[in-house]
Amino acid sequence: DAGVIQSPRHEVTEMGQEVTLRCKPISGHNSLFWYRQTMMRGLELLIYFNNNVPIDDSGMPEDRFSAKMPNASFSTLKIQPSEPRDSAVYFCASSEGGYTQYFGPGTRLTVL
């Protein structure tokens, strides 16, 4: 298996623009997680899905952030409009049931 796939790996955009991050989980995994990592706040869970259904989005910072999982093999995290403070590395992870989470390589987002 190729592992968790994220795209793009790097994204540079200007404040106010829409940003869409993409994730393909490991085949057969039924849980998907979106995390954000910054130097100041460390690794934070934004939202997670079980069987394509959002279970807990309490970590989503603002209404500017939204996430979808239209099917078992694809998820998106959208920021609209983006702000400089959204600059971070965004990770997607997947797991089978409640077991080990496998992380993707991350998307480094820079908002100018």
Added chain:
Amino acid sequence: KQEVTQIPAALSVPEGENLVLNCSFTDSAIYNLQWFRQDPGKGLTSLLLIQSSQREQTSGRLNASLDKSSGRSTLYIAASQPGDSATYLCAVKAAGNKLTFGGGTRVLVKP
């Protein structure tokens, strides 16, 4: 609210020395605890997972212990090598499927 702390934030040791990394958590009602490794610019790689009913897990040179009642876990890395240089994070899983991460310990093993 669960809080996870890792001390020290950074550690530098000569090659061959054993590494001891500490993790503490405030709420002992956990399902499991995981240790991850993160290399610069990379994602996280799971090293060990300890269920709440277990006291320790071993994999090669790595050994992780768990004392749920005191809210502590320790990761031991025997005979450290320069390739062990990375950031090590612990994470606890409580109700639901959420992981709460510590801030990590950045390890440098000097040749």
